[in-house]
Amino acid sequence: MHIAVCIKQVPDSAQIRVHPVTNTIMRQGVPAIVNPFDLFALEEALRIKDATGATVTVLTMGPPPAEEALRKCLSFGADHAILITDKVFSGADTLATSFVLASALRTLNERQPLDLIFTGKQTIDGDTAQVGPGIAIRLGYQLLTYVSKIRELDPAARRLVVERRAEGGVQVLQSALPAVITMLEGGNEMRFADMPGMFRAARQEVEIWNRDGAGITDLTQVGLKGSPTAVAQVFGPKPKAVKAQRIEGATPAEMAEAFVDKLFADFPQLEGELLAHLDQLAGQDSGLAAPQGESA
Amino acid sequence: MEKFDVIVVGAGPAGNGAAYTLAKAGLSVLQLERGESPGTKNVQGAILYADALEKIIPDFRETCPLERHIIEQRMWLMDEDQTCTGMSYRDARFSQEPYNRYTIIRARFDRWFSDQVKKAGALVVCETTVTELLRNGSGKVIGVRTEREKGDIYADCVILADGANALVGSRAGLRPEITADDMALAVKEVLFLPKETVDARFNISGTQGVVIEIAGNVTHGMLGTGFLYTNKDSLAIGIGCMLSDMKKQSLTPYQLLEGLKRHPTIKPLIEGAEMKEYSAHLIPEGGYKALPQLYGDGWMIVGDAAGFVNAVHREGSNLAMTSGRMAAETLIALKAAGKPYSAANLAAYKRTLDDSFVMADLKKYQDVPTLLTEQPHMLGMYPRFLGDAARELLTVDGVSKRAKQQKIMADLKGKRSLLGLLGDAYRFWRAFR
Numbered sequence: 001m002h003i004a005v006c007i008k009q010v011p012d013s014a015q016i017r018v019h020p021v022t023n024t025i026m027r028q029g030v031p032a033i034v035n036p037f038d039l040f041a042l043e044e045a046l047r048i049k050d051a052t053g054a055t056v057t058v059l060t061m062g063p064p065p066a067e068e069a070l071r072k073c074l075s076f077g078a079d080h081a082i083l084i085t086d087k088v089f090s091g092a093d094t095l096a097t098s099f100v101l102a103s104a105l106r107t108l109n110e111r112q113p114l115d116l117i118f119t120g121k122q123t124i125d126g127d128t129a130q131v132g133p134g135i136a137i138r139l140g141y142q143l144l145t146y147v148s149k150i151r152e153l154d155p156a157a158r159r160l161v162v163e164r165r166a167e168g169g170v171q172v173l174q175s176a177l178p179a180v181i182t183m184l185e186g187g188n189e190m191r192f193a194d195m196p197g198m199f200r201a202a203r204q205e206v207e208i209w210n211r212d213g214a215g216i217t218d219l220t221q222v223g224l225k226g227s228p229t230a231v232a233q234v235f236g237p238k239p240k241a242v243k244a245q246r247i248e249g250a251t252p253a254e255m256a257e258a259f260v261d262k263l264f265a266d267f268p269q270l271e272g273e274l275l276a277h278l279d280q281l282a283g284q285d286s287g288l289a290a291p292q293g294e295s296a
Numbered sequence: 297m298e299k300f301d302v303i304v305v306g307a308g309p310a311g312n313g314a315a316y317t318l319a320k321a322g323l324s325v326l327q328l329e330r331g332e333s334p335g336t337k338n339v340q341g342a343i344l345y346a347d348a349l350e351k352i353i354p355d356f357r358e359t360c361p362l363e364r365h366i367i368e369q370r371m372w373l374m375d376e377d378q379t380c381t382g383m384s385y386r387d388a389r390f391s392q393e394p395y396n397r398y399t400i401i402r403a404r405f406d407r408w409f410s411d412q413v414k415k416a417g418a419l420v421v422c423e424t425t426v427t428e429l430l431r432n433g434s435g436k437v438i439g440v441r442t443e444r445e446k447g448d449i450y451a452d453c454v455i456l457a458d459g460a461n462a463l464v465g466s467r468a469g470l471r472p473e474i475t476a477d478d479m480a481l482a483v484k485e486v487l488f489l490p491k492e493t494v495d496a497r498f499n500i501s502g503t504q505g506v507v508i509e510i511a512g513n514v515t516h517g518m519l520g521t522g523f524l525y526t527n528k529d530s531l532a533i534g535i536g537c538m539l540s541d542m543k544k545q546s547l548t549p550y551q552l553l554e555g556l557k558r559h560p561t562i563k564p565l566i567e568g569a570e571m572k573e574y575s576a577h578l579i580p581e582g583g584y585k586a587l588p589q590l591y592g593d594g595w596m597i598v599g600d601a602a603g604f605v606n607a608v609h610r611e612g613s614n615l616a617m618t619s620g621r622m623a624a625e626t627l628i629a630l631k632a633a634g635k636p637y638s639a640a641n642l643a644a645y646k647r648t649l650d651d652s653f654v655m656a657d658l659k660k661y662q663d664v665p666t667l668l669t670e671q672p673h674m675l676g677m678y679p680r681f682l683g684d685a686a687r688e689l690l691t692v693d694g695v696s697k698r699a700k701q702q703k704i705m706a707d708l709k710g711k712r713s714l715l716g717l718l719g720d721a722y723r724f725w726r727a728f729r
Contacts, residue, residue, distance in 0.1 A: 194444050194446045194447070195298070195424070195445065195448075195449065198423075198444065199298060199421065202419055202420065
């Protein structure tokens with residue numbers, strides 16, 4: 001069995017620290033980590049490896065420093081690591097990313113046929129959850145998203161049964177292989193690498209694939225060129241500087257009256273609009289009444 | 297079973313200096329670092345003393361990420377919130393290459409240094425904490441145990457470069473536990489400003505830089521100092537005091553730093569800067585008298601773990617790199633001679649240190665920590681007096697200069713008896729001679 005796990009290196013959002021005095025965010029030196037959702041995917045793949053002796057290949061599309069994320073996966077027990085990196089890939093959205101990954105996976109499939117492809121359900125920096133499905137569609141593989149558990153796997157019969165979290169419950173789905181699975185969080189826990197794993201990660205070569213290595217010829221589908229998504233603006237919502245007001249009154253009725261008075265005082269047009277609306281409703285009433293009157 | 301010639305514990309300046317030198321000489325080296333990557337646990341002001349690194353990597357200037365070369369040193373005595381009495385030394389010759397001192401940003405420097413270690417051939421494994429030392433029947437250290445499964449690793453010698461806390465050596469009973477009396481706690485911020493602003497405010501250009509060392513009551517009477525260094529497009533500002541003093545006064549380090557930043561002398565220099573980094577670290581400032589046993593059967597201690605810090609001159613990383621290199625060179629020479637790494641043979645490391653500036657400087661100032669701890673007025677009263685005297689002389693108010701001088705002397709005598717003054721002068725001379 002051959003399993004591919006697609007991972008991404010992301011900034012560790014949990015380690016963005018706040019200064020104790022000025023309360024400003026300290027962005028410098030925020031470390032890069034493996035996207036946490038991808039670790040659930042990798043752990044699930046490694047459990048299959050433990051049970052069946054499958055080969056696990058991790059791959060990522062990213063800049064050269066992403067090699068560190070792949071080495072981390074090697075330390076946990078992945079057998080091979082491939083970094084797909086090329087200047088033309090930069091600026092990619094999910095469409096272009098899934099194109100590159102699908103091409104690389106096709107190349108990998110030729111070397112050793114793939115049975116399963118794992119991804120995390122989404123990344124913590126993009127949050128789109130689109131790359132996994134994109135890969136499945138491009139490769140024509142079965143697609144199982146938001147999987148919380150693999151119940152059965154029968155490589156000989158080329159089928160598996162998974163639990164998928166859906167609105168209002170859990171779906172139990174059976175699928176043929178090969179399939180793409182996007183893993184949910186919490187279904188397993190990443191193992192702590194042992195010392196031999198650390199040595200392997202430090203020593204093993206990470207394969208580097210450029211566009212040729214990944215078998216890509218159509219450059220209009222990669223990087224910025226192949227990305228129809230454009231980020232127009234990024235902003236944080238501005239908090240409104242409005243203070244809460246207190247309505248006083250001896251009884252609830254008084255309070256309600258005071259509230260309505262205050263409301264009309266603060267928003268003078270409201271009273272007029274409300275009255276006009278009431279008139280309109282009254283008019284509709286009389287309109288409804290009219291035919292009855294006629295028929296009478 | 298994994299077996300190396302040498303295991304180096306820690307990837308700071310001392311560990312990197314040792315691992316690089318060993319790997320370059322062809323020994324098999326494993327360097328273990330508990331941080332996520334080399335440098336994540338390291339904090340420094342930071343000034344790089346070229347000489348120490350040059351003796352390890354002669355052509356370091358070609359690739360090393362350096363900020364500014366230092367052409368001017370200012371020494372300021374500051375009170376809590378009003379005055380600053382200072383002197384400065386600027387020398388055009390400091391702008392002649394090769395430069396002697398640089399400001400650096402440690403996060404970048406440490407990554408670079410670690411890359412050189414890897415290129416030299418050492419195996420670097422991070423996120424792995426050494427929990428204890430492995431010994432054979434006769435007590436010789438033969439490797440380390442890490443917290444990972446199947447985590448025992450063997451080596452002919454273990455170099456402990458695990459920093460100020462020195463946990464591995466303390467746990468193994470190779471050195472006493474560190475105490476608050478021998479430790480300073482320093483905090484630091486990196487404040488970003490455009491390069492042009494840094495240049496204008498400090499009267500420098502190009503890659504020229506200024507360092508300011510600060511003493512006086514800005515530490516609220518505690519034993520400690522502050523600093524302000526110029527990087528390319530940022531400033532490093534920090535303050536550190538003895539841990540035991542902080543405990544006594546129950547002042548937090550960042551209160552001290554905020555006080556320093558609010559001081560009218562400092563405030564205009566950092567105005568409008570954006571804080572990008574906040575860090576804190578322990579500094580072993582016990583000096584010569586606090587040094588532990590430095591070697592034994594199959595082990596050596598280097599850098600902060602050994603307490604190689606010259607607090608008077610604010611040097612540490614150069615002592616760390618130098619001690620790391622000397623430990624490595626000791627092992628290289630022994631291996632070449634086919635001799636084992638026994639305690640008797642590793643004594644050569646201590647002898648090399650004794651003959652170097654490392655021990656000479658530590659010995660020179662061995663009485664300073666005691667002097668300043670036992671005579672705290674040295675740090676408080678004299679700076680205040682100096683400020684008052686300057687204020688008296690520089691305020692033109694119709695009083696004759698002679699009368700002003702007499703008033704200043706009377707002030708001084710009121711603060712300290714003549715014998716006390718003589719005693720202080722003698723103690724000072726003894727400690728710094």
